[in-house]
Amino acid sequence: MADQTLDAKGLNCPLPILKAKKSLKEVPAGGTLEVWATDPGSVADFQAFCRMTGNELLEHDEADGIFRFLLKKPASG
Amino acid sequence: MTIESNEVASGGSRSMSIIVTKGSLDWAYPPFILSTTAAAMGLEVTMFFTFYGLPLLLRDLDPKISTLGNPAMKMPMMGGHMGMPNIVSMLPGVEQATSKMMKNLMNKKGVASIRELRDLAVEADVRLIACQMTMDLFEYSLDDMIDEAELGGAATYIEAASQSDINLFI
Numbered sequence: 001m002a003d004q005t006l007d008a009k010g011l012n013c014p015l016p017i018l019k020a021k022k023s024l025k026e027v028p029a030g031g032t033l034e035v036w037a038t039d040p041g042s043v044a045d046f047q048a049f050c051r052m053t054g055n056e057l058l059e060h061d062e063a064d065g066i067f068r069f070l071l072k073k074p075a076s077g
Numbered sequence: 078m079t080i081e082s083n084e085v086a087s088g089g090s091r092s093m094s095i096i097v098t099k100g101s102l103d104w105a106y107p108p109f110i111l112s113t114t115a116a117a118m119g120l121e122v123t124m125f126f127t128f129y130g131l132p133l134l135l136r137d138l139d140p141k142i143s144t145l146g147n148p149a150m151k152m153p154m155m156g157g158h159m160g161m162p163n164i165v166s167m168l169p170g171v172e173q174a175t176s177k178m179m180k181n182l183m184n185k186k187g188v189a190s191i192r193e194l195r196d197l198a199v200e201a202d203v204r205l206i207a208c209q210m211t212m213d214l215f216e217y218s219l220d221d222m223i224d225e226a227e228l229g230g231a232a233t234y235i236e237a238a239s240q241s242d243i244n245l246f247i
Contacts, residue, residue: 012187014114018197021117039187052118 002034002070003027009038009066016042017049020071024055030075032058037067046071092121093243096234097130102140102176102191103150105133108247109194115243116201123237124198125229127208130247131215134207134222138192141176152178199225206233 006023008016016037027033035046043060046069050057059070093115097108108130112122126134133140144150145166151158165171183190189197198205206229207222219228238244 010187012189014110014117015187015189018113018117049118 003031004033006033006035008042009036011037012039013041013045017045020046020049020069024071024073027073029073031073033071033073035069035071037069038065040067042067042069090119090121091243092123092237092241094123094125094234094238094241094245096246097124097126097133098128098247100129100132100140102142102179104130104247105140105191106194108245109133109191109198111245112203113194113197113201116198116203120243121204122198122201123204123206123234123241125206125208125234125237126226127211131207131211131217133191133195134205134226135217136221136223138195140191141172142179143172144175145172152182195223199223204237206237 004023004027006016006019008019011019016035016039020033020035023033023035043062046060047057049055050071054074056072056074057069058072059068061068093112095108095112099105108124112124116122132138142150143166144161145163147166148160151160161171161175166175180190205223205226207217207219207226209228209230212218212228219226
């Protein structure tokens with residue numbers, strides 16, 4: 001179970017990323033955030049977001065048109 | 078902007094500047110989408126609002142869209158895509174109606190409003206510079222603009238741009 005979840009279904013670019021950034025503030029260091037989205041562009045975007053920000057994309061998958069991302073915040077900073 | 082742990086992890090903050098020269102509803106999206114996303118990805122962002130981009134800093138924000146001289150603008154309609162002949166675009170009320178249609182469509186498709194994106198930019202400490210010359214030219218005062226707008230000129234922009242990794246003109 002992730003430390004925080006974010007339901008970004010129905011939202012279009014760039015809202016899933018912007019809301020994920022906000023939700024990550026509520027996640028403790030080393031904790032996880034689970035995001036649900038329906039924007040197909042979010043697959044490439046969450047990968048790029050994680051590469052740039054030092055968050056780790058632990059998992060991402062798709063079922064019934066819903067994309068699920070599991071992000072892990074860096075342990076320390 | 079506060080440096081957060083994830084930004085340190087990526088090797089320090091990078092930066093981006095955007096010159097915003099257009100203020101219609103459609104042209105307002107790219108600069109605000111890119112500035113908010115860049116800020117979310119840890120970049121320090123400066124936006125310089127000049128000429129017709131300046132009204133995007135007004136407290137009373139209400140960007141409109143025109144189909145006039147915009148042949149590539151085709152709206153989804155009855156299963157296809159339809160444009161509008163210029164002679165119709167010129168009629169009174171068409172700009173209002175088209176703007177309303179576009180805003181409804183954006184709302185239906187989960188696209189953020191320009192006001193929402195601007196609020197997010199403010200929240201993310203995006204630096205918003207109002208071009209002094211344009212303010213003077215079009216007779217605006219800083220009181221007409223949102224509190225976060227600051228006054229600046231070409232030199233202010235060049236200083237920010239010379240320190241930025243990405244510089245865009247939109």
